[in-house]
Amino acid sequence: MGRPRAFDEERAVEAAAELFARRGYEGTSVDDLVTTLGVHRGSLYKVFGSKRGLYLAALRRHLDRHVLPLADELVGASDPRRALATASAAYDSGPAAGLLLLAQAELAHRDPEVAALTAEAFGALEKAIAGVLAASDGPAAEAGPHLAAALTATVLGLRLRSRTTGAAGAGPEAAHALAACLAPPPADRPTGPTGPDAPTGD
Amino acid sequence: MGRPRAFDEERAVEAAAELFARRGYEGTSVDDLVTTLGVHRGSLYKVFGSKRGLYLAALRRHLDRHVLPLADELVGASDPRRALATASAAYDSGPAAGLLLLAQAELAHRDPEVAALTAEAFGALEKAIAGVLAASDGPAAEAGPHLAAALTATVLGLRLRSRTTGAAGAGPEAAHALAACLAPPPADRPTGPTGPDAPTGD
DNA sequence: GGAATTTGAGAACAATCGTTCTTGACCGAT
DNA sequence: ATCGGTCAAGAACGATTGTTCTCAAATTCC
Numbered sequence: 001m002g003r004p005r006a007f008d009e010e011r012a013v014e015a016a017a018e019l020f021a022r023r024g025y026e027g028t029s030v031d032d033l034v035t036t037l038g039v040h041r042g043s044l045y046k047v048f049g050s051k052r053g054l055y056l057a058a059l060r061r062h063l064d065r066h067v068l069p070l071a072d073e074l075v076g077a078s079d080p081r082r083a084l085a086t087a088s089a090a091y092d093s094g095p096a097a098g099l100l101l102l103a104q105a106e107l108a109h110r111d112p113e114v115a116a117l118t119a120e121a122f123g124a125l126e127k128a129i130a131g132v133l134a135a136s137d138g139p140a141a142e143a144g145p146h147l148a149a150a151l152t153a154t155v156l157g158l159r160l161r162s163r164t165t166g167a168a169g170a171g172p173e174a175a176h177a178l179a180a181c182l183a184p185p186p187a188d189r190p191t192g193p194t195g196p197d198a199p200t201g202d
Numbered sequence: 203m204g205r206p207r208a209f210d211e212e213r214a215v216e217a218a219a220e221l222f223a224r225r226g227y228e229g230t231s232v233d234d235l236v237t238t239l240g241v242h243r244g245s246l247y248k249v250f251g252s253k254r255g256l257y258l259a260a261l262r263r264h265l266d267r268h269v270l271p272l273a274d275e276l277v278g279a280s281d282p283r284r285a286l287a288t289a290s291a292a293y294d295s296g297p298a299a300g301l302l303l304l305a306q307a308e309l310a311h312r313d314p315e316v317a318a319l320t321a322e323a324f325g326a327l328e329k330a331i332a333g334v335l336a337a338s339d340g341p342a343a344e345a346g347p348h349l350a351a352a353l354t355a356t357v358l359g360l361r362l363r364s365r366t367t368g369a370a371g372a373g374p375e376a377a378h379a380l381a382a383c384l385a386p387p388p389a390d391r392p393t394g395p396t397g398p399d400a401p402t403g404d
Numbered sequence: 405g406g407a408a409t410t411t412g413a414g415a416a417c418a419a420t421c422g423t424t425c426t427t428g429a430c431c432g433a434t
Numbered sequence: 435a436t437c438g439g440t441c442a443a444g445a446a447c448g449a450t451t452g453t454t455c456t457c458a459a460a461t462t463c464c
Contacts, residue, residue, distance in 0.1 A: 003412080003459075004460085029452085050452080162357070163310070172403075173348045177349040207441065
């Protein structure tokens with residue numbers, strides 16, 4: 001009963017995520033949101049309760065639709081090098097790739113609920129990478145979770161830098177260089193169907 | 203001639219840097235600045251021109267007094283492992299350690315002047331690390347600047363994460379784990395007067 | 405078809421933002 | 435001692451913040 005809503009809630013959350021990812025939380029005003037989302041003030045507050053509520057919904061959606069699937073994809077990686085490359089590439093070009101980053105930088109240290117979400121995301125990524133490391137036979141196998149935390153931080157930091165330089169090449173190349181150093185060229189011991197992407201130093 | 207100013211400009215900039223590093227740029231109001239700095243509104247605008255002017259001064263000071271000296275210190279490091287540990291430890295516990303981080307995350311992508319400052323800082327750090335890598339003889343020697351960029355990103359990302367977890371141990375341990383994987387234990391070839399800190403896997 | 409009910413549109417809210425202005429206190433030079 | 439110039443103190447500015455309120459439009463149930 002009553003008038004049906006004329007906006008797609010999913011689309012609104014998605015657009016909000018993109019906006020938050022680009023300008024951050026404080027940098028995005030409610031006016032910006034209602035303008036670009038097309039949703040009206042009243043409806044926005046009726047559905048999401050507050051600007052923060054919309055932000056939490058956008059962050060949760062970003063985690064569920066992009067970050068956690070990426071973690072699942074990493075679990076299936078054949079070796080640490082490919083896992084790192086996958087993580088870097090995927091996280092570099094997502095539609096709202098900067099949302100998790102900005103959430104951690106801007107809000108996590110003073111908003112426990114945001115902190116819980118980012119911790120969940122980073123935990124999943126680190127756990128996935130740690131699993132790949134444990135399955136490998138290189139010197140990285142013993143380092144365990146600590147190394148996984150470092151690699152996750154690397155991807156995070158690269159993404160943070162690439163937000164400015166605009167040179168998208170800085171991310172993948174740097175990640176590739178680090179991956180190449182992690183495990184020696186597995187020429188003598190193929191670890192699985194790694195495919196054509198050989199560890200060439202191009 | 204005229205009444206002498208009753209506040210220490212250096213102290214004011216330092217306190218502002220600490221405040222900006224803790225709450226970010228948008229999260230720090232001029233009222234907060236006036237209150238904690240003790241400097242009055244009029245004086246603040248007379249000396250720094252604007253809130254942004256004070257921020258730029260604080261960031262410039264942070265670079266000159268902490269980041270660039272750290273880069274110089276890294277140049278003198280004997281091997282990549284120690285350099286990484288030094289960078290991580292130093293950057294983890296500085297008085298305004300989060301300022302460069304927040305500047306990159308919050309402002310660099312939309313403020314060219316801030317972007318120039320952060321690019322200068324990251325460039326110096328990467329150049330220093332790249333120099334250490336080039337001097338080493340491990341597999342990291344050939345990776346060059348790309349690997350340096352990755353390692354700088356790692357330090358940045360670890361710092362970003364440690365802002366929330368509060369567990370300061372997450373940073374150094376992860377950096378240590380990564381460093382241990384980078385260069386094999388140099389037991390057979392001492393690279394210099396590295397001192398007592400042996401590469402034990404504690 | 406009419407009452408109920410929910411949405412959409414926009415004005416309006418108090419609070420806070422960064423900034424400027426006015427006023428009086430202070431100090432060095434004349 | 436007086437004048438010129440700078441500073442501190444705080445009120446006040448318009449603009450913007452996030453949020454709420456009022457009212458007309460639109461749809462479903464009876």
